[in-house]
Amino acid sequence: MHRRALLTLGLLPGLLFLYLPIILLVLFSFNDARLLTGWAGFSWRWYAALWHDRALIEAALLSLQVAALAATGATLVGLAAGLALARFARFPGRAAFTAALAAPLVLPDVLIGLSLLLLFVATESAIGWPHNRGVATIVLAHVTFSLSYVAVVVQARLADTDPALEEAAADLGAPPWRVFLAVTLPLAAPALLSGWLLAFTLSLDDLVVASFVSGPGASTLPMVVFSSLHLGATPELDALATVMLAICAAALAIAGRIGVARRRRRL
Amino acid sequence: MGPLQGGGLTLEPHLRVRGVRKHFADVAALDGLDLDVQRGEMFVLVGGSGSGKTTLLRCIAGFERPDDGTIRLAGRDMTALPPYRRPVNTMFQSYALFPHLSVARNVAFGLRGLPRGEVEARVAEMLGLVRLEGYGERRPDQLSGGQQQRVALARALARRPELLLLDEPLSALDRNLREATRQELSALQRRLGVTFVLVTHDQEEALTLATRIGVMQAGRLAQVGTPADIYERPASRFVAEFLGAANILRGVVRASDAGGALIALSTGGQVQSAMPAPAAVGHPVDVVLRPERLTLVPAGPAAQPNRLDARVAHAAYRGEALSLTLHLADGTALRVTRPLGDGLADLPAAGEALTVAWSPAAAVLLTA
Numbered sequence: 123m124h125r126r127a128l129l130t131l132g133l134l135p136g137l138l139f140l141y142l143p144i145i146l147l148v149l150f151s152f153n154d155a156r157l158l159t160g161w162a163g164f165s166w167r168w169y170a171a172l173w174h175d176r177a178l179i180e181a182a183l184l185s186l187q188v189a190a191l192a193a194t195g196a197t198l199v200g201l202a203a204g205l206a207l208a209r210f211a212r213f214p215g216r217a218a219f220t221a222a223l224a225a226p227l228v229l230p231d232v233l234i235g236l237s238l239l240l241l242f243v244a245t246e247s248a249i250g251w252p253h254n255r256g257v258a259t260i261v262l263a264h265v266t267f268s269l270s271y272v273a274v275v276v277q278a279r280l281a282d283t284d285p286a287l288e289e290a291a292a293d294l295g296a297p298p299w300r301v302f303l304a305v306t307l308p309l310a311a312p313a314l315l316s317g318w319l320l321a322f323t324l325s326l327d328d329l330v331v332a333s334f335v336s337g338p339g340a341s342t343l344p345m346v347v348f349s350s351l352h353l354g355a356t357p358e359l360d361a362l363a364t365v366m367l368a369i370c371a372a373a374l375a376i377a378g379r380i381g382v383a384r385r386r387r388r389l
Numbered sequence: 390m391g392p393l394q395g396g397g398l399t400l401e402p403h404l405r406v407r408g409v410r411k412h413f414a415d416v417a418a419l420d421g422l423d424l425d426v427q428r429g430e431m432f433v434l435v436g437g438s439g440s441g442k443t444t445l446l447r448c449i450a451g452f453e454r455p456d457d458g459t460i461r462l463a464g465r466d467m468t469a470l471p472p473y474r475r476p477v478n479t480m481f482q483s484y485a486l487f488p489h490l491s492v493a494r495n496v497a498f499g500l501r502g503l504p505r506g507e508v509e510a511r512v513a514e515m516l517g518l519v520r521l522e523g524y525g526e527r528r529p530d531q532l533s534g535g536q537q538q539r540v541a542l543a544r545a546l547a548r549r550p551e552l553l554l555l556d557e558p559l560s561a562l563d564r565n566l567r568e569a570t571r572q573e574l575s576a577l578q579r580r581l582g583v584t585f586v587l588v589t590h591d592q593e594e595a596l597t598l599a600t601r602i603g604v605m606q607a608g609r610l611a612q613v614g615t616p617a618d619i620y621e622r623p624a625s626r627f628v629a630e631f632l633g634a635a636n637i638l639r640g641v642v643r644a645s646d647a648g649g650a651l652i653a654l655s656t657g658g659q660v661q662s663a664m665p666a667p668a669a670v671g672h673p674v675d676v677v678l679r680p681e682r683l684t685l686v687p688a689g690p691a692a693q694p695n696r697l698d699a700r701v702a703h704a705a706y707r708g709e710a711l712s713l714t715l716h717l718a719d720g721t722a723l724r725v726t727r728p729l730g731d732g733l734a735d736l737p738a739a740g741e742a743l744t745v746a747w748s749p750a751a752a753v754l755l756t757a
Contacts, residue, residue, distance in 0.1 A: 297471075309489065
């Protein structure tokens, strides 16, 4: 009993520190007042306003599209990089490759964004591409920094698997492409899924890099939200955030269910 | 087909390894190794860690490319073939069962290209062979270690390979299971007639399983022969000490002819051996005496050959036998194993004086 009281006493402030802002945000999304000053009664009005706000909805759809494309690209390139690190113990430039791959994990977003902007400006004047910065440049930028995360996850997963599995497949007559498809890929699948989700979320909440490399036509959700703060935050943004929170929670729950079901089947 | 084949009789050995070299960095794992294995043999490779036995297996499977030399199987040069083109299958030490596939699909993995009905029939046949009927739909992680070992064997045999390589196939099993599995493996090999090359560090496994044993040392074969050959007539001190326990005493040749030799031991006493000395009169030789070939006799006239006076330094009860460490007059240790007869009544005490004796056939002579 004593231990339990102590545990609660220790956990409560920590949990409040983490979740109080989110709880407030959800509460105020149902507040029937424009200002964040006090409680004026329950209301769905901000959700209705959100539903009619074309700009915000378009930004959200654009963000989802960018995130899906970027996550897929990052997963493909990250898989290749992770494979190289996990399965080839020695190749010229391995140390440099490892360092270069890890760099985006620690580089500030401002630096990544600025350097990519400079690159895109340079390639535009050299080969005429990209003519307009927008979805394509944001996706490329997001692939650039999130592939490192995928590579790390894939490498960790493959390092944990028995290299004899791939040799066994070759021994049983599988040429390299079949070894990859029938053994390596299924073994890496959980890492690819979590890598994809990681890249998806990284893209979805990136403001800094996207602001650098985007053009006039393409504004992602974080960009729109951030710029609308200048006009004053309305509870409509709270409503938007609550909707996204609900979607994330649902996705997590489904992913968790699938994981549990798989583990059950194994027993 | 090779030029030596005719009338169903292949003169070339089934597996022929010639002059194979393999270096890792600057370490020679294989140093110009030659090996012939006949069709249907159970050939066992033994050797310490780093002796190159696993590297040799990997070269035959195709996972390593030799720096030099050739590997021929069933009359074909395989040296440059990738693993997936070789009629060779491997049973891995870790079993390497695909965790995401069922037992049946693991066994069927190597059967791509066969008609579906034939694949199913072959999988059923293989699972029957290893007594795992009805386990086809299980996942590997739902099986015990012994069952996983049998799936690995079934999977490796499913393609009907010309040669099956087994890398420490029994090392992951516990002791009781290992003995039973060893007998099954041996029976299966004889029944199928498939050529096996098996690597092990377990000397008992090597002696009981092998039709022939190859003892590896520093990337070469130190000796190749039947288990009895290698145990009874080791070609070197290394082989004598590697397979079985051995007492090795230094001596000088006094006389030698085709019928035997007389050796004067440096510890005192004489050895009468049934084999001719491998060195000229007056030159040094090593005398190998296996602990279980030594008997304890009542103290008698000391000057007789093949008798040494000793004192018990240590006696250990091992259940089925007694292990004694004796000290000769000059302190040289001698190990003696003696089966236990009617119990512990005759357990010698430390310090007790005894005489050790052996027959001329028990004394093996090696060049020192």
